[in-house]
Amino acid sequence: MGDKVVVAMSGGVDSSVAAALLVEQGYDVVGVMMRLWAEELPAPALRASAAGGDAPEAARQTNKCCAPEAVYDAQWVADRLGIPFYVISVEQPFKTQVVDLFVAEYAAGRTPNPCLVCNRQIRFGYLLDYARRLGARYLATGHYARIRRDDQGRFQLWRGADRNKDQSYVLSVLGQDDLAQTLFPVGELTKPQVRRLAAERGLPTASRAESQDLCFVADGDYRGFLLRQAPDMARPGPILDRSGRMLGTHRGLPFYTVGQRSGLGVAATRPLYVLELDRERNALIVGTAEQLGKCRLRTGPAWWVAGEPPSGPFEAEVQIRYRATPAPAVVTPTADGGTVVSFTAALRDITPGQAAVFYVGDRCLGGGVIAEAWD
């Protein structure tokens, strides 16, 4: 038998096809699903907010990524492929390393991306380590991204062949050691191809909901979640314009995000947008669309797929959110390990807490969490 591979299975089409391809390639495949932490809502609250006829009992304590139906589906696929399948408990590390950080970031006035943190700390941290402990050579997932090697044998991360499904943004945190132990079996395929392969093999052809973003929020309402986790976040404060003029009162900074237009409750002659969450003054800074545009941003400590930053400034396409259109920019690594990114044209929704991810063509170089943006 070939090398042992642990495949993270969701019961959906992508990871099922990934597992099937690995079996066909002769690997010794073991399927796993992570049981993640999920918020517990009292049933009545959920009943009130849940759309449709879902049984509150079933939904109450289950993370969307590992709901009972997902476990059954993945188990069914594993049986069909003749591979062992295990559900492993990751509640505690997920809670402390992803969920608690998510809450803390909002409390600090930033808009975090928990999927990125989860990939670094949990999927390619805890789970990859777990796979090694089980004697596996590789961890495989159904992500749309590609791993290649350069002339010196260094690993590179590339966008998935299907640009519409590309997930390299949330994988940009992977380094050389991670990529050396990772397989993305569907990265070279398009979604329609994956569906066809699934159909040919009698595997499920449906995706699990595309983005299981905020899989741990019981009712999908992250603002309500934040209030339940950290009630003191709902601290009203002033809505100010750039000149410091008070325009109204906000309900608490976590309820707002940069670029947001509606819901400010401020009467103005021109449309106003959220420019900034000023944590120190507990103030919401608003302004016009023109004021929203920013040309530069600074990131905190950057991560580099190559393991080290390029030697100097470089031209890149930079993505400031998971699904944002890449924008041309010059990225300058700074002495403190961060970066400064200068865009060719102003962007309207640079959001502190989100990651700026750097690409040259389809190759992902790395990224960093946005600390601030300016004109």
Add this chain to the structure above:
Amino acid sequence: MIIYLDHSATTPVDPRVVEAMAPFWTEIYGNPSSIYGLGRRAAAAMEDGRRRIARILNCGPTEIVFTGCGTESDNLALRGVALAAAARGKRHLVTTPIEHHAVLHTANDLAEHYDFEVTLVPVDRYGQVDPDAVAAAIRPDTALVSVMMANNEVGTLQPIAEIAARARARGVPFHTDAVQAGGHLPLDVEALQVDLVSLSAHKFYGPKGVGLLYVRRGVRLLPVQTGGGQERGRRSGTENVPYIVGMATALELAHAERETESQRLRLLRDRLIQGLMAQIPDLILTGHPTQRLPGHVSLLVPGAEAEALLIALDMAGIAASSGSACATGSPTPSHVLTAMGYSPQEAMSALRLTLGRANSEADVDYVIEKLAEIVPRVRGRR
């Protein structure tokens, strides 16, 4: 080829038991309460089973109540005795923190909904309870004392006769959950002087879905399940004749072979413990070193998570568990190990290997070899 090392969770049904049950599915399928021959023959087989079991327990056949499982037996013992006693103003229970959840959750339920007070008598590092501490916990309003005969997670045996004698001296009924002990230990209720005993067939090579509660004549018991008045009104519901016959045969077979099999298992158990201790540093044997079930090995593997160990063992063709076979699947530190003084973190590294009839020396040696490979890997480099 799987090496099954989880006999405390359940056992395969002995083929001789399957054979004994065979006629009662399609031939002698009558309802034992029916008046015609088909029913009378079913009733006769069931009563024959009751007598065969009574001989092993050294009790009268009418003192045996057939139930659906060990959990039901524990529920009937606790609820039945407690609620009958509550009518006479007695609302206090004495038990231990290492009981099976069938006892603990039932005691909690009685506390929550029926105003009972529950005293949990602590156990020592081996998981043993001091009979004098049990005696000291008994009050004038104590309705029942319940202490398990052998613990499922760590295999520790309790001094049941000594505890029972102290309860009897105070005139309080004494129940023992003997689910893990069935087939392994003598169950003579006169020698033990116990008043109620729970047993479950699938722990001694009988079918799942049938158990029994021994209730000494004179013990007041309020039925939990009412209806047609079967089992002398103590457990209504049509009797499960094939399973009852199977349970009787399984218990007879287990007790006929008990001494030789127990001796064989003890040797295998000690070979496994010694082999693992020699091969793997820092292992901790939990439970009592000698006062433990014959085939029961329970360990802590500090630095390793039980879940990863169990998965790695399964990949190597070895079926084991971390303690109890819990339905939720979500790991929480064992209440047994924490009651014995281990930290929650230590408790998360618990590994239970329980031997049974099919296991051989070769199995034991294979498991030692595989675990010696697996443990350092699962512990990782941290």
